[in-house]
Amino acid sequence: MSSTPSLEELPPIAQPDDELQYFETHAPPANIAQLSLEVRDFIAHHHAAHRRVVLVSSGGTTVPLENQTVRFIDNFSAGTRGATSAEYFLEAGYAVVFLHRQFSLLPYSRHYSHSTNCFLDYLSEWGRIGEGEDAAEGGDVVVKQKYRQQMLDVLRKYRRAKENKTLLLLPYTTVTSYLFLLREVAMRMQVLGSEGLFYLAAAVSDFFVPPDRMAEHKIQSGDIPGAAGEDNHAAAAVAPGPRGKKLVIDLDPVPKFLNRLVEGWAPNAMIISFKLETDSAILLYKCRQALERYNHQLVIGNLLSTRKFEVVFVDNKKNENWIRVPEAKEGEEQLEIESLIVPEVVRRHNQSIGGASIHRF
Ligand code: 9Z3
Known part of the structure; x- marks a missing residue:
């Protein structure tokens, strides 16, 4: 229930x-x-x-x-x-x-x-000249034909808002x-x-x-020699539990x-x-x-x-x-x-x- x-x-x-x-x-x-x-x-x-x-x-x-x-x-x-x-x-x-x-x-x-519609997938190379490192020289990046109308619509709306x-x-x-x-x-x-x-x-x-119970530095998972666990224990809201194995988080509404x-x-x-x-x-x-x-x-x-x-x-x-x-x-x-x-x-x-x-x- x-x-x-x-x-x-x-x-x-x-x-x-x-x-x-x-x-x-x-x-x-x-x-x-x-x-x-x-x-x-x-x-x-x-x-x-x-x-x-x-x-x-x-x-x-x-x-x-x-x-x-x-x-x-x-x-x-x-x-x-x-x-x-x-x-x-x-x-x-x-x-x-x-x-x-x-x-x-x-x-x-x-x-x-999105990862499902990465902008690079919408593009192709046009006017490609040469091979290897020189391949892009003189070439142009264009939107693939099948996406052009849709992209143009989006581009126009974007530009109008701008x-x-x-x-x-x-x-x-x-x-x-x-x-x-x-x-x-x-x-x-x-x-x-x-x-x-x-x-x-x-x-x-x-x-x-809340700010008065927030750790200043990165919460540590183990003891740091010489640091006396100051950060973890000062942070009453977020502190490792017994023997540092658990992290106990105490949140306010x-x-x-x-x-x-x-x-x-x-x-x-x-x-x-x-x-x-x-x-x-x-x-x-x-x-x-x-x-x-x-x-x-x-x-x-x-x-x-x-x-x-x-x-x-x-x-x-x-x-x-x-x-x-x-x-x-x-x-x-x-x-x-x-x-x-x-x-x-x-x-x-x-x-x-x-x-x-x-x-x-
Ligand atoms: C929503 O309910 C939104 O519709 C979504 C949209 C977060 C579900 P996405 O970004 O998802 O399209 O993937 N927003 C309100 C969520 C919220 O925290 N509301 C509070 C509540 O439910 C009240 S302000 O208590």
Whole structure:
């Protein structure tokens, strides 16, 4: 049986004091001031152009085990959901702040960055002259004929987003840097009021090592002569067990900041969170529970094993609507589920701001 904790048993949601405490006791990302200015200019530009802005979070956050980080706990996510959705938001006329795990999939380049579709496989050599070392001289690299149309389509969309400056890339790695950036962007997006949209697809760690219990240096598996085990034993949160054979990790819950986003950082925006589960028996329960706890507009639920084929929209009016990808016919490519999710999100966003139209290029 799965255990489904009741609301009372869950870790408490973050209050303004928890926010103060967290952001005062954790170091912000080193470049936050610079990124914040970029976000400000991006939002001001699109706000002046009456263009809606969506923050898409994507990829998984890490939890470092050491200050000088060698080891960390990771969260599952390749960034497919976020990167793919960002493309459909751009097509729908939104400007996108793409808050993503560094080196995870990015809009447009994601088509050519998997090991199954390495960009080199799309290329061939044309005008090859000579042999051996001289073979490339005078030659050109071209896209293979059968991929040209598809690549051209992607390239044009990518270039349009670049020229129109509609895509802002903001990388994070740790759960702390993610939270600092989310808060920063949310505050900057306040000027957009209800035209602002948050689409939180990133897989965010629920547990972390608090700074006062974090080892400074790499955790050692054995005794180091002369070092007196200082690092390991100082790190009360992460320490080797008896005789150094086990590593015992004691994690604290990450404060539930979705509440602060809804109430304090982006009170007028539309906020959509994702809920990932592996047990289908508890998915809907967990979606409803998230809505009850955080009072935002929509939770999109998905199961790890079927996330590319079906998701469920659970809204604050207790509606539950499944979106499923139709099965592809032979020889046809499977539809991307994000091509169905994003238009439905946009429809709901339109509705929530009274059907205002979107300004497109
Ligand atoms: C999701 O549920 C995303 O859809 C996936 C996308 C991470 C499954 P991929 O990147 O996967 O396409 O491979 N994101 C939210 C996951 C999450 O951590 N949600 C929290 C929770 O479930 C709430 S913020 O408690």
